[in-house]
Amino acid sequence: xxxxxxxxxxxxxxxxxxxxxxxxxxxxxxxxxxxxxxxxxxxxxxxxxxxxxxxxxxxxxxxxxxxxxxxxxxxxxxxxxxxxxxxxxxxxxxxxxxxxxxxxxxxxxxxxxxxxxxxxxxxxxxxxxxxxxxxxxxxxxxxxxxxxxxxxxxxxxxxxxxxxxxxxxxxxxxxxxxxxxxxxxxxxxxxxxxxxx
Amino acid sequence: xxxxxxxxxxxxxxxxxxxxxxxxxxxxxxxxxxxxxxxxxxxxxxxxxxxxxxxxxxxxxxxxxxxxxxxxxxxxxxxxxxxxxxxxxxxxxxxxxxxxxxxxxxxxxxxxxxxxxxxxxxxxxxxxxxxxxxxxxxxxxxxxxxxxxxxxxxxxxxxxxxxxxxxxxxxxxxxxxxxxxxxxxxxxxxxxxxxxxxxxxxxxxxxxxxxxxxxxxxxx
Numbered sequence: 126x127x128x129x130x131x132x133x134x135x136x137x138x139x140x141x142x143x144x145x146x147x148x149x150x151x152x153x154x155x156x157x158x159x160x161x162x163x164x165x166x167x168x169x170x171x172x173x174x175x176x177x178x179x180x181x182x183x184x185x186x187x188x189x190x191x192x193x194x195x196x197x198x199x200x201x202x203x204x205x206x207x208x209x210x211x212x213x214x215x216x217x218x219x220x221x222x223x224x225x226x227x228x229x230x231x232x233x234x235x236x237x238x239x240x241x242x243x244x245x246x247x248x249x250x251x252x253x254x255x256x257x258x259x260x261x262x263x264x265x266x267x268x269x270x271x272x273x274x275x276x277x278x279x280x281x282x283x284x285x286x287x288x289x290x291x292x293x294x295x296x297x298x299x300x301x302x303x304x305x306x307x308x309x310x311x312x313x314x315x316x317x318x319x320x321x322x
Numbered sequence: 323x324x325x326x327x328x329x330x331x332x333x334x335x336x337x338x339x340x341x342x343x344x345x346x347x348x349x350x351x352x353x354x355x356x357x358x359x360x361x362x363x364x365x366x367x368x369x370x371x372x373x374x375x376x377x378x379x380x381x382x383x384x385x386x387x388x389x390x391x392x393x394x395x396x397x398x399x400x401x402x403x404x405x406x407x408x409x410x411x412x413x414x415x416x417x418x419x420x421x422x423x424x425x426x427x428x429x430x431x432x433x434x435x436x437x438x439x440x441x442x443x444x445x446x447x448x449x450x451x452x453x454x455x456x457x458x459x460x461x462x463x464x465x466x467x468x469x470x471x472x473x474x475x476x477x478x479x480x481x482x483x484x485x486x487x488x489x490x491x492x493x494x495x496x497x498x499x500x501x502x503x504x505x506x507x508x509x510x511x512x513x514x515x516x517x518x519x520x521x522x523x524x525x526x527x528x529x530x531x532x533x534x535x536x537x538x539x540x541x542x
């Protein structure tokens with residue numbers, strides 16, 4: 126049996142897809158599980174890539190990913206719509222990653238980082254003459270990100286992965302706008318150095 | 323490194339522009355890693371447990387409130403009954419209220435008169451004296467039998483909401499696959515979902531997608 130009448134659905138997915146993140150989070154705080162599932166579907170990949178590229182270790186990223194959502198679930202009753210949902214989610218993730226960096230050794234061993242780069246390599250379906258330059262560009266970017274101190278790397282990732290602006294990056298990382306600009310400038314300088322011929 | 327401040331500002335402006343500049347373009351060409359399915363299951367499971375726990379707490383609160391309200395009501399009635407003779411002495415031979423509203427049989431000779439708080443045992447006694455053995459049904463009123471349409475609706479609801487966590491999370495994954503352009507994978511997931519829950523209604527757009535895929539398969 127299939128129904129074409131969206132109003133007869135057990136869960137109104139069509140309207141859920143049009144609701145804002147903030148509305149969905151408030152609905153979940155009141156017990157609407159489907160609202161959470163839509164919200165999770167929207168942000169799972171972005172959050173995972175942010176953590177994977179910040180932490181540079183898949184096991185750590187997996188653990189932090191689950192812990193981020195777990196904390197969000199536990200704190201659902203405290204969520205207020207004044208805060209943008211993405212900012213709140215990334216704040217939790219950023220704080221967890223920062224704490225992890227404080228506890229761990231400052232940098233992963235080179236071999237381990239290289240292994241991460243290998244695992245992240247894009248599928249080789251490009252034209253052969255483009256593969257080398259494409260691969261080289263991606264590799265240089267990965268290496269440049271790898272060399273960045275964690276706070277600069279996170280600022281860069283919050284911009285390119287999550288699409289946040291200066292104020293939002295500042296809200297997530299708990300620093301002012303000028304500090305964010307300074308971190309991004311530092312990251313770009315490192316990129317330019319890596320991409321220089 | 324060239325510390326040219328103009329170039330720094332220009333690069334930063336490009337990074338903060340809508341397209342994100344040259345480095346964001348390279349970043350977008352990196353592999354689009356996804357969380358593994360086991361993490362999806364773990365997170366969605368925890369969210370479901372939390373939502374269910376919230377519901378259970380709400381139900382416990384309602385049960386407590388109902389019990390408290392019942393106690394207050396019972397105390398009020400008891401107080402009123404206790405005071406009634408003082409306020410208005412009953413004429414001799416008059417029956418108690420509980421007997422008046424229980425017209426099945428008269429109470430046995432010598433049997434104590436029931437108070438309103440004893441209504442259920444009194445009803446059991448009354449049935450016993452009328453030749454019916456006392457049963458638990460006499461004491462605890464049975465729920466009213468569901469009507470045929472209600473039964474059909476209950477069966478329908480049970481089928482449609484079978485494992486809503488699994489159903490909802492799979493719908494979310496299918497939509498995510500469609501957003502990411504993985505149509506073939508989304509259709510495969512959709513067919514598997516429909517096979518698992520054939521009676522559950524799909525969202526209109528996904529039902530249409532399934533129909534299209536089924537027709538294409540039939541033509542092959």
